[in-house]
Amino acid sequence: MFSNDVKGSEAAQPDETKAERTRRKVYDTAMTLFRERGFDETTMRDISQQAGMALGTAYYHFPSKEAIIASYYESTQYRHHAYVVEHLSGHKALQDRLKMVFHSKIEQVQGDRRLLGTIFRYTGDPQHPLSVLGEGTRSLQQQSVATISLALRGERFPREIAELLPVALWGLQMGALLYLLYDTSEGQTRTFRLMDQSLALTVQLLSVARKPLLAPIITPILRQVSGILGDARINLQPPIKQPPTKE
Amino acid sequence: MFSNDVKGSEAAQPDETKAERTRRKVYDTAMTLFRERGFDETTMRDISQQAGMALGTAYYHFPSKEAIIASYYESTQYRHHAYVVEHLSGHKALQDRLKMVFHSKIEQVQGDRRLLGTIFRYTGDPQHPLSVLGEGTRSLQQQSVATISLALRGERFPREIAELLPVALWGLQMGALLYLLYDTSEGQTRTFRLMDQSLALTVQLLSVARKPLLAPIITPILRQVSGILGDARINLQPPIKQPPTKE
DNA sequence: GTCTATACGTGGATAGAC
DNA sequence: GTCTATCCACGTATAGAC
Incomplete structure (x- = not known):
């Protein structure tokens, strides 16, 4: 159902593709915000802004906020x-x-x-x-x-x-x-x-x-x-x- | 937290005030729709419309959709x-x-x-x-x-x-x-x-x-x-x- | 394939007029 | 108590840059 390659380790691997790096960036930023403010209080717009990317980019890698939690x-x-x-x-x-x-x-x-x-x-x-x-x-x-x-x-x-x-x-x-x-x-x-x-x-x-x-x-x-x-x-x-x- | 006088009986009592009648109407309509379509799929707009009242009216009697479930x-x-x-x-x-x-x-x-x-x-x-x-x-x-x-x-x-x-x-x-x-x-x-x-x-x-x-x-x-x-x-x-x- | 910018529709909730 | 108008966040779509 949800894609699944973030393994929770926040250490970047050197041979990551650009997409993987961005995806990880979304994931890590999201997790930080979730921990700070809570899930509901964090919007996808917050995440994308904090991660320094467009809203669409975050959605490109995770179809929904729930998908991040699934990861x-x-x-x-x-x-x-x-x-x-x-x-x-x-x-x-x-x-x-x-x-x-x-x-x-x-x-x-x-x-x-x-x-x-x-x-x-x-x-x-x-x-x-x-x-x-x-x-x-x-x-x-x-x-x-x-x-x-x-x-x-x-x-x-x-x-x-x-x-x-x-x-x-x-x-x-x-x-x-x-x-x-x-x-x-x-x-x-x-x-x-x-x-x-x-x-x-x-x-x-x-x-x-x-x-x-x-x-x-x-x-x-x-x-x-x-x-x-x-x-x-x-x-x-x-x-x-x-x-x-x-x- | 939530107000609480709907007792779940859908039978109207004769000595109800107008407010009580409206409140019950909201509750009953909401429950019917919840059962038919589910909670998330039912909007407060659906409820108020089905009950024949304005959106604000429904909100006057129940501060939120959750409050109806609480009842x-x-x-x-x-x-x-x-x-x-x-x-x-x-x-x-x-x-x-x-x-x-x-x-x-x-x-x-x-x-x-x-x-x-x-x-x-x-x-x-x-x-x-x-x-x-x-x-x-x-x-x-x-x-x-x-x-x-x-x-x-x-x-x-x-x-x-x-x-x-x-x-x-x-x-x-x-x-x-x-x-x-x-x-x-x-x-x-x-x-x-x-x-x-x-x-x-x-x-x-x-x-x-x-x-x-x-x-x-x-x-x-x-x-x-x-x-x-x-x-x-x-x-x-x-x-x-x-x-x-x-x- | 990856990302940006922007816009639209929907739904929860609220403010203020009556 | 009731209604109208409005706000805001969300998911989604799209057009186009690289």
């Missing part, structure tokens, strides 16, 4: 994935890995809370290409699940848990992002605490669930949850098991 | 509460009561799925008076929790559960509404099934949690969840224990 949306997912891949080997225990994945996600968007809100705005419109739950962002959703699932690499879980855990964690991440939006505490410490506690609880529950004594009670419940979600067609497991990392 | 938002909560109060005595078992409460909520907004999406649009902006999670709708949130809690009347739960259940059910309702938005199944049967299954599971879990054998395992977990939520200041218990029903 940002994609770039965050891309960068998060890259970060996680790079830092995975430094964390061995499950809880450490989960913390790393979730912390980096929050830190990444921490300075852009207002922008984040702009992305959530389309959630109520399933048809909108930017709806975080809609068809239009399906591949981003699956990528996100895949990124999170990297933290689970090498772990062995019972079938039922292995099936539910990735989506559950994705939901947790969504919840954390939403909470972040509303978190006015200094440095958003509340969000981090909420996340850490939730993850600790999760890991704890996972180990409880593994106890053979409790299995007969827990397994049917998990099956039931699985059934409900499956029935509701809530399923974000990406079709490819491995995320796009060459190896 | 709708309030009226649904009001009507749901009234419905639940009226039908509570017909349902004795907990699960029946929950089903009644949740079904009526969904049925009430079933025809307005697009409008519902419009309400969710402001969730990303904590400052916005219409954000479903924001300060601006706090009292509506608490009313909604109170309405749901009516289904729990007379039930006895352990402290930890009694504390968590209302918010949890509110979250479930939010989830169901969100799911409804995306549910294209005939008559939204999927949403109803998802809800029924979730409620059945909930009731089942409640009875499991009551078993004395499992209490030592479950209670500390619930305490922990309670602690996390409390820490995060997620608390929607209305300050008044009893919702506004005279008795």
Whole structure:
């Protein structure tokens, strides 16, 4: 739907074409203004003026203001994935890995809370290409699940848990992002605490669930949850098991 | 923030003032157009023209298009509460009561799925008076929790559960509404099934949690969840224990 | 292909006359 | 309370320069 080659890095590459440079200029200027004033308060005319170009030029590279946000949306997912891949080997225990994945996600968007809100705005419109739950962002959703699932690499879980855990964690991440939006505490410490506690609880529950004594009670419940979600067609497991990392 | 005397009933009252009649006319016309074409596709000019009045007149009664949606938002909560109060005595078992409460909520907004999406649009902006999670709708949130809690009347739960259940059910309702938005199944049967299954599971879990054998395992977990939520200041218990029903 | 300059129509919102 | 006139920002279109 939207073109997509700005990757969010604001460092210019030397072999950029002129068009790419202009496009980046639009993107960077827009992001700066969005962060300063907010999305709605920034007009395409502001952006083009600030970037020192004509209105038509900005529109030439981005069909709409939303398209700029779409680029940002994609770039965050891309960068998060890259970060996680790079830092995975430094964390061995499950809880450490989960913390790393979730912390980096929050830190990444921490300075852009207002922008984040702009992305959530389309959630109520399933048809909108930017709806975080809609068809239009399906591949981003699956990528996100895949990124999170990297933290689970090498772990062995019972079938039922292995099936539910990735989506559950994705939901947790969504919840954390939403909470972040509303978190006015200094440095958003509340969000981090909420996340850490939730993850600790999760890991704890996972180990409880593994106890053979409790299995007969827990397994049917998990099956039931699985059934409900499956029935509701809530399923974000990406079709490819491995995320796009060459190896 | 927004004025609020349209209660969503489209039946005119005989003792209405002229202003009230005009206001209702604006509201009713707007709702009809919103339902037919959608919120964004309906202009204030459309509304005023269809209602046979000047643009300025419509704006005199509603300071903005959003204010009309705000009225709708309030009226649904009001009507749901009234419905639940009226039908509570017909349902004795907990699960029946929950089903009644949740079904009526969904049925009430079933025809307005697009409008519902419009309400969710402001969730990303904590400052916005219409954000479903924001300060601006706090009292509506608490009313909604109170309405749901009516289904729990007379039930006895352990402290930890009694504390968590209302918010949890509110979250479930939010989830169901969100799911409804995306549910294209005939008559939204999927949403109803998802809800029924979730409620059945909930009731089942409640009875499991009551078993004395499992209490030592479950209670500390619930305490922990309670602690996390409390820490995060997620608390929607209305300050008044009893919702506004005279008795 | 990339960019500028300019103009038009639409829609939300407001001011002021009646 | 109601209407008319108006403002302003937006998306879009276009004609042409390089």
